[in-house]
Amino acid sequence: MKNAPDPSLPRRRAKTWAIGLAGTGFVLLLLAALRVAAGEGGVGATRLAVLGVGSGAGAAVLLYRQHMLWPAICVSATLGILATYLVFVGSTAVYLGWSDAAYFFGQERLWARVWLTVWTATISTGLSVILGIPVGYALSRLRFPVPRLIATLIDLPVMVPAAAIGALLFGFVRTPPVRNVLDAMGLELAHSATGVIFVQFVVTIAFAARLMKASFDAVNPRFEQVSRSLGASLPATFLHVTLPLAKRGVMASLIVVWARAAAEWEALMLFVGGTEKQTDVLPFAIYLDWNGGMMGWCVSMSLVCVLLAVATMGAMRLIGGRSYVW
Amino acid sequence: MSGSRARAHLFIALCYACTLVVVLSSCWLFLSNVDQLVPAETVQTTDTESWRTETLSRRFAGGFWEDPAFWRSMNLSVFTATLTALLAALIGIPAAYALTHYRIPGRGIIDVLFSSVIVLPASAVGLCLIIMFQYGPLHGLQENLGFQVPHTLLPGLVVAQLVLALAMGLSAWRAAFAGVNPRFEHVARSLGSSRWRTFWTVSLPSAKSGLIAGFILAWVRALAEFGAVLIFCGTFRELPVSRFPGWAKDLQMQQADYLSVGMWVEIEFGNIEYGFGIAFALVLISAVSVYAIHRIGGKGYVW
DSSP, X not given: OOSSOOTTSXXXXXXXXXXXXXHHHHHHHHHHHHHHHTTOOSHHHHHHXXXXXXXXXXXXXXXXXXXXXXXXHHHHHHHHHHHHHHHXXXXXXXXXXXXXXXXXXXXXXXXXXXXXXXXXXXXXXXXXXXXXHXXXXXXXXXXXXXXHHHHHHHHHHXXXXXXXXXXXXXXXHHSHHHHXXXXXXXXXXXXXXXXXXXXXXXXXXXXXXHHHHHHHHTSOHHHHHHHHHTTXXXXXXXXXXXXXXXXXXXXXXXXXXXXXXXXXXXXXXXXXXOOTTTTOOHHHHHHHHHHXXXXXXXXXXXXXXXXXXXXXXXXXXXXXXXXXXX | OHHHHHHHHHHHHHHHHHHHHHHHHHHHXXXXXXXXXXXXXXXXXXXXXXXXXXXXXXXXXXXXXXXXXXXXXXXXXXXXXXXXXXXXXXXXXXXXXXXXXXXXXXXHHHHHHHHHGGGSOHHHHHHXXXXXXXXXXXXXXXXHHTOOOTTOXXXXXXXXXHHHHHHHHHHHHHHHHXXXXXXHHHHXXXXXXXXXXXXXXXXXXXXXXXXHHHHHHHHXXXXXXXXXXXXXXXXXXXXXXXXXXXXXXXXTOTTXXXXXXHHHHHHHTTOHHXXXXXXXXXXXXXXXXXXXXXXXXXXXXXX
């Protein structure tokens, strides 16, 4: 009976025991680590650590005999990542502290930067969605001669280091077709909010196209065929059938694109350059203040960034985008 | 009906045109910079106080392929990125399996938190890492156990890359597992397979292509990391050789920079051709990897 669980212990009770043992082991290891960190290592900490490892091993043996070791490993990996994430964000919050947080969050300078981030990201999101919807539709429904090559070319600006994009943009805006367009529109990109919007647009357009493709892929093409067979034209079908059906996906993608635009920094650093009140969107301002040694500013701003990221992703999930397909 | 057909053609043409614009701009973004590799005739290299001797400059792409420091950087980048991707797979694949197959209380919140890392600015990631490891209990732990995480080659670089690589990899691996028909797993379970055996013989092979694509994704993302590495680790080129551990010297990784950081340093210090040479090397590596991801057929997620 290789596959039967150990009958000597009811399954539910075994699970409770295992969770208790593993939790105890974790707490003991944590206590040992804290003692070492406080400089009180030695025999006591070692004993705690050995007890903790032993307790964890006991939980593992118990789970193994119940044929539940693999699910336990999977769940503990998830919880481990979660705990690390909470420490990652929490240590920043603890480092800032309440009184400093109250001070920095009351500053005009911080909110001016938040506002700059919000409006530049909103404009660039609008631009990249206007271009992204037709591209996403084309990628989802139309045929292309070399699909993988085209997909690679669209994805590539996101997968090379963003700093390289910043460097490559110099040549891009300097050479004729793009330069003529920019000159005709009278845009000044260096050290200006226009440049920030331009960079965010360049970096998010691939995101927008990909996300829109995913949203349109989720729409059953049968509905479109029915609409077409009943005599509606293709643009009418797109406007009245495809787009409404893909609405949730489109809205969710919009939010992700916005969040990604608001997180852009590296390309800005090379291509646009830092100017107070012009290009210091939050991610860039963190770097600028980090170089200036103003820890309070950059820590409070990175907390704002974390909150923005969590809030946007939460909003996306509420709207109904699946976060792993985003 | 001819008006309708004309409108349909116009609509399709518009969609194709937009795609063409995006694809061509992407090509042009890279091609328009090729001339940066060729040095101009009147470049000044008179500054003897500069941080690098002038033998390197004034050649096509700065002659970066003949520079031993470039190859040391390449060793370092590929080695740490591979290590990061392996580590991410080791943690991320079980976590992705748990998130798609098991009921975990508060899964919605976990979802939101994990995916928020993808849209976290790299500077915030770097800063949070620095504060996590340099202040508070983790700093004391490092001091008393005699190791250091920030500004080091081995734990440092890998930790800085791991944050985003893991977040990206998780999203891909979850999509890969979610794409497996649960019926096969139920059948395997009902025929008496243990959970591990079901995973190993049914879920894993079914999700194989998606998992491999996710691994490549994590690898590329790790290699493309710039901001977090810059803030968390900085550059290593000015450190004396004696500060590097033995294994780094054995693997030829001393006094080397992470490629993306190295590119930035070269460009900032006016070594334009050399910097763009590195940039194009990075673009080439990424292009091959992204093509591989599409070739293997990772789908359902964005990258």
